[in-house]
Structures are given as C-alpha cells and as structure tokens.
Amino acid sequence: MSDFYGELSGELNLGSDSYTIQIKVMHELAITQNVLDIALEQAEKHNAGKVIKINLVVGEMSGVVDECVQFYFGFLSKDTIASDATLSFKRIPITAHCYDCDATSPLEEFNWVCPHCHSSNIEVVGGRELYIDSMEIE
C-alpha cells in the first residue's frame, strides 16, 4: 500500500498550502482502503454481485472526516462490485463518565465538562469507534 500513498500524495501536492490537506487525506486513505477490502471480502463470502450500501460507525474521537472517506471510496472502488455503493456514517459522540454526579453522557461539543453538573472531574469512556456495522448487498 505504500506505493499507492506515494502515487497519490504526488497528485495531491497542489502547492505550498497543501501540506496539511495532504496529511489529512492520507489518513483517511488507509481507512478507506480497509473499508473497501472488508466490504469486498464480505460480499464474496455471501456470493453477492453488488454492494449497495456500507454502514460505518465512527466515533468523534477517531478524527475521521466523512467527506474524505467518501471521496477516496469513489476513487478506490472503481472497477469493483462496490463502485456504486453508498457509504452511511453513524457518528458516535464522545461519551464521558462524571465522578461527581456519576452520570455517563455524551459531551456537548468539545467542552470537556459533564453536561449535567458541569464538573470537570470526568473520564472519556466512548467515542473511539471505527467499524463497519452492516452492509446491503445483492
């Protein structure tokens, strides 16, 4: 896969400002390649002729940008049975446990305090999800 990165990073290097964009995209590229690999493997296992939809679950902490994955999926899935597949992203918020009021709840934005009692005595317990939940095939 390293050769592939090289090839693509060349194309994406659009000038002096492109560095951060390139880094972001590279990260999603590896993820997208894995999504496609798993989808094709599953499709083959179920003797499917076509992948219609892939349902992904992505925690807010994983730092995955949906649009990037979508963009690369279109590129990577060309000439495969998943080329027309739609990707659906279910985002899971960062969830924290509060040691003061004992509630476990999703954090509002990235403000890092308990939404119930506003305590900062919290610990993150969820939001790192990054998996394929299900697929539609035919």
Next chain:
Amino acid sequence: MEIKVLQDILSANDRIAERNRHLLDEKGVFALNLMASPGAGKTSLLLETIKRLKNRVSIAVIEADIASSLDADKISKEGVTTLQINTGGACHVDANMLNNALESISLEDTDLLILENVGNLVCPAEFTLGVDRNVMISSIPEGDDKPYKYPLMFSVANAVLVNKIDLLPYLEFDFRNFSRGVGVVNPKAALMQISCKTGDGMNEWISWLLAEMKK
C-alpha cells in the same frame, strides 16, 4: 439483503500489530513508539535518551519520515543501529511498515527499539503497531490545550512528556489545564516535564523507561 459485519475497519492492521508484538516478545525486545507533532522534540529526546542509555542497553532506532534521512544521520552519529524508513507521503507508520522494518534489524542484539513516528498528532494514534509502550511529547510552545484538541493521541499514550520547559518564563502555559486534559482522556498516563536542552526531568524519564522495560 442486509448482512451484519461488525468488523473494526483497521482489523487488518491490528492483526499485523499482533504479529509484531509476538516477534518482539520472542526476541526479548522492548519497543517504544515515539509520537509528537513536528518540532516538539522527538529527535532531541531520542539523542538525549541514547546518550544516557547506550552504555547500559543495546538500542536500535527506526526513523520514520515522509521524506529525507536528516534524523537518521543525526542518530547514527551516536553509534546506535539506525534504520530510516520513508513513508512515501503517508502521515503515519502502520503495523505493516513496522513489520517490514523489523526484518532489517538484528532483534537478537537489541534490548530497546525506539520508533520515531512521523510528526503528526492525528494519524499515528489511529494505527496500533504492537509495541510495548506509546510515548508522546507535547511541547510548551504548542500550548496547554492540546489534550482537548487531539484527545485520541493523548488517550493512546502510556507516557506524556511535556518538553521545552526551559521556555516557561517566556510563554503562557497552564499546567493545570494541560494535566486536567490528559486526566480526562487518559488518567493512567505518566506525565513528566522535561527539557532536552537543559536536561531537566531527564532523570525521571530515564527512570520511568528503565522501570517499564523491567515490567
């Protein structure tokens, strides 16, 4: 037809990471993955660590950069085995790249293997490698808000080193805010303040590292 998959997207990487872990364990190598943003002091920490440990343990270093061998050249001057891998545009080292690199290192002769990951606070955190410990550096000029902005990176670190504390008189940095952030995402992480320039905190870091190697 809908089918349930329930598979981690990076499970292929995780499987190779597991192979790395077995290989390193089998050869008795303690492996460290060093992560930080560009310029936080990864190479400086490596050099200072090597200077203090090279007569006590056998060290090998893997330098990962998008391009160039500038860091590997600096490290190899210290007389330790250094392998440069260029990730060819990729922003992180994945388990497979590490696996390939391990083939080129004489693991039997190595006690401590340090991987200097690509300078980046986002992507390297996503890819498990099969190493013994993840260590990250966050430096004073980067600001005290980094644990809140890059929670994943801080959540995977076994130790967080705050580097460049010699700059504290010149910059605003609220340690309480920083350590609260680390505590929220990763209460188990060891938190140390260091300066690679003055040597402050280096004894604590070296003691931590040696203690972890014995575990």
